[in-house]
Structure formats: structure tokens, C-alpha cells
């Protein structure tokens with residue numbers, strides 16, 4: 495521990511006294527993830543206020559040989575942003591500047607700026623940001639780049655990587671790679687492509703230049719029920735293929751609706767429960783309702799529907815969907831399995847998931863971005879440490895032609911699956927890249943990159 499106190503003194507001298515936290519009580523809030531499932535002990539917590547602070551702190555930590563875990567809003571769901579074994583946690587929350595660029599189509603932000611602050615800035619200049627997710631008040635731009643976050647508009651705007659025009663990254667030894675003003679593609683050496691999804695293993699993102707898009711003039715949100723998940727999945731695929739105005743297609747089932755009702759007192763505007771719900775958003779410069787209605791006209795299996803054109807009613811429908819994660823957490827520490835599936839396989843996945851969980855006396859709650867095949871299979875009712883069916887669920891996704899790794903990333907939770915899914919050549923390339931950026935292996939060890 496003495497090397498940590500020497501390091502703390504050095505960083506206090508070089509960066510500032512209040513940039514270093516070593517009080518155990520304060521550090522505790524950085525040591526457990528959002529679900530309460532992943533926890534560890536931090537050696538120190540550093541809170542840089544500028545790229546220069548961050549660079550000095552990283553240079554000092556690296557020369558002391560102490561591993562570093564970057565942490566933004568700590569809303570990540572795969573255990574990648576919390577310490578495991580006395581690492582230094584670098585919290586980016588005080589890197590919170592938003593810089594006007596003189597152009598309405600882009601903004602430069604520091605890594606700790608939250609998604610909702612970017613959204614607010616965009617609204618104020620008559621624009622919007624392409625990514626949205628329910629953790630918007632806490633999730634940071636740095637964390638979202640590091641995980642290459644998806645979210646509810648992934649079907650329209652893709653994932654985080656496609657919203658980035660430039661990045662600034664602090665390397666392990668404190669050097670600053672500045673590609674903030676670069677054109678977005680530099681072929682093989684494009685830093686944006688490398689850093690999006692790198693989960694704090696190659697460097698710490700300090701700033702980013704983000705793309706802003708025009709606000710749509712017209713928006714309609716519809717909540718639909720379906721008699722079967724098969725019909726809901728078919729409808730999602732059909733809408734994805736045929737409706738250019740599509741902004742979101744989110745699936746959830748009656749169990750999710752029950753939990754949200756219990757936890758938040760929110761209910762769909764229908765009397766009875768159905769097998770599957772789809773929340774659909776369409777938007778454009780002209781009224782998208784005619785296109786949506788014609789797309790839905792002959793769709794089999796639709797039961798009830800609620801159409802919202804007024805913003806307050808649209809928000810209310812979205813709240814049902816966005817409260818699911820919180821409602822699941824309220825039941826205890828959940829097991830969250832974020833998988834990718836060919837959309838046609840979602841019903842078979844759901845059936846087998848129900849069987850696997852029932853066999854151990856647990857319950858499943860499946861929901862997610864169905865049109866993109868990004869589904870969240872939550873298991874509730876197991877002891878927090880019980881991982882007995884986790885790999886069965888991931889294997890099921892794989893057997894159905896999907897993947898155990900999807901929008902939440904790899905973290906510590908899926909590093910063994912990452913190893914299994916990489917070809918020997920991919921594994922070697924990944925290792926070489928990691929060594930190039932992080933020769934001493936001090937950046938987020940145990941996350942994303944399998945060690946052997």
C-alpha cells in the first residue's frame with residue numbers, strides 16, 4: 495500500500511490536492527456497479543479536471559506500475575468500469591466542458607459530459623443527438639464511446655461509433671493523441687474506429703467531437719400488443735425493412751409490464767395483458783402517420799394499440815419501456831445477459847430462456863431492441879453470486895446463430911466468451927494492438943481483451 499500513498503502524494507503535488515480521493519467511505523461509491531453485482535476495491539480515486547490533469551495522473555500511475563480503471567457514469571452493465579483489485583479509478587465526471595464549435599452540426603465535449611447534457615445542448619440550438627438510452631442522466635460520452643453504446647434509436651442512427659467525428663485520447667504514459675479535428679476516417683489508422691468499443695483498455699478518452707442531426711418536425715409513438723412473440727418479431731423485421739421513417743422498435747413482454755407496474759405504478763393504456771408489446775416510434779420532416787398506418791394495416795396478430803402524437807403522451811409510453819431496467823433492479827441483484835440474435839430466432843430464444851430459468855426456480859424478463867436483434871435476457875430470483883445458468887443462456891444465443899456479446903460490451907463479464915469467439919488470428923491481432931497501446935498491461939486489466 496505504501497506505493498499507493500507515494501503515488502497519491504505525487505499526484506496531489508502535480509495535479510492538485512483535491513483531485514485525489516483516498517477516503518474509504520467516499521471511494522465506496524466508485525467501487526460497485528449500477529446493478530450491485532460487480533464490486534471490488536479501489537486503490538485510489540482520481541478526479542482530473544482537464545486533459546492535462548488526466549495526462550499527469552496517467553503518467554504518474556504508469557510509472558508507479560499501478561493499473562488504471564476508467565470510470566464515467568458507472569452505468570455500464572458488464573463489470574468493466576469498477577475496480578477489481580486495488581486499481582486506481584480515474585473518474586471522468588469532472589471533465590465536463592461543452593465547447594461551441596460555431597457549427598450547429600457538431601459539438602466538442604469532454605469525456606465526463608452526460609448524454610442528457612449533450613441532448614440539452616443540441617435542443618437549445620435546434621438540433622438533436624442520434625443516440626438515446628434510459629441512463630442518459632448519468633451515462634457519459636466517454637463511457638458511451640468506450641462501450642460503443644447502442645440504445646433505443648439504434649435502428650435509425652446506429653451505435654455510438656457512427657456519431658463521432660473526432661476524439662482526444664490520453665495514452666498510458668500521459669501522451670495525448672489528438673484526433674479531435676481529423677476527418678472521421680483515416681483508413682487503418684483511424685483512432686475513432688479503434689477507440690469506440692475499446693472499454694478503457696487502450697487509453698482514456700478525454701474529449702470528443704460529436705455529430706448533431708436535425709430535429710425531426712413530426713413524431714408519432716405507438717404501443718402495440720401482439721398475440722404472439724412470433725408475430726411481434728415478424729412485425730419488427732417488416733417495419734425495419736420497409737419504413738424509412740422508423741426511429742425505434744422496442745420489444746417487451748407482460749412480465750416487464752408487471753414489474754414496471756409494481757415499481758413505478760405505470761401501466762399500458764389497455765385492460766388485459768398480451769404476449770408481446772412493441773413500442774414503435776416514427777419521425778420525419780413530414781407527418782409519418784400515413785406511412786406507419788399503411789405498414790401496420792395487414793400485420794397479423796395485432797391486438798390493442800395506443801397512438802401518441804402529443805409529446806406528453808409520447809413520453810408516458812416511453813416511460814413504460816424505459817423503466818424496465820430500474821424495475822428489474824428493484825427486485826434484487828439481477829443477472830443481465832445482453833445478447834445478439836437473428837430477429838427470427840427471438841421466439842425460440844424466449845421459449846428456451848423460460849425453460850432454463852424455470853429449471854432453477856428463477857424467472858426471466860426479456861426485452862430490447864428487437865429490430866436490430868439486440869435483446870436483454872434478465873434473470874431474477876437467483877442468489878447474486880449464482881452463475882449456474884449464465885453460460886447456458888449465452889450458449890443458447892450462439893446455438894441460434896446469434897452472439898453472447900452485444901451492445902453492452904464485454905467487460906469482465908464476458909471475457910471468456912470473447913476468447914472463445916475470436917479466431918486464433920483475431921486473438922493475436924488483438925493482443926498485438928493491446929501491447930502497442932498498453933505495453934505494461936495497466937489499462938483496465940481483465941476487461942475486453944483475453945489474456946491468453
Ligand code: FAD
Pocket residue numbers: 528563564565566567568569570571574575576586605626627628629632633634635636637638639640641642643644645646693694695697698699700819820901902905938941
Ligand atoms: P461506465 O459504466 O463508467 O464505464 C463503462 C466502460 O467504459 C468501462 O469499461 C470503463 O472503463 C470505460 N470508460 C468509461 N469512461 C471512459 C473514458 N473516458 N475513456 C475510456 N474508457 C472509459 N447501453 C446501451 O448500449 N444501450 C442502452 O439502451 C442502454 N440502456 C441503459 C439503461 C440503463 C437504465 C442503464 C443503467 C444502463 C444502460 N446501458 C445501455 C448501459 C450503459 O449506460 C452504457 O454502457 C454506457 O455507455 C456506459 O456509460 P458510463 O459513462 O456509465 O460508463
Ligand code: MLT
Pocket residue numbers: 571628645818819830832862863870
Ligand atoms: C436497455 O435497453 O434498456 C438497456 O440496454 C438496459 C438493460 O439492458 O437493462
Ligand code: ZN
Pocket residue numbers: 644645862863870901
Ligand atoms: Zn439496450
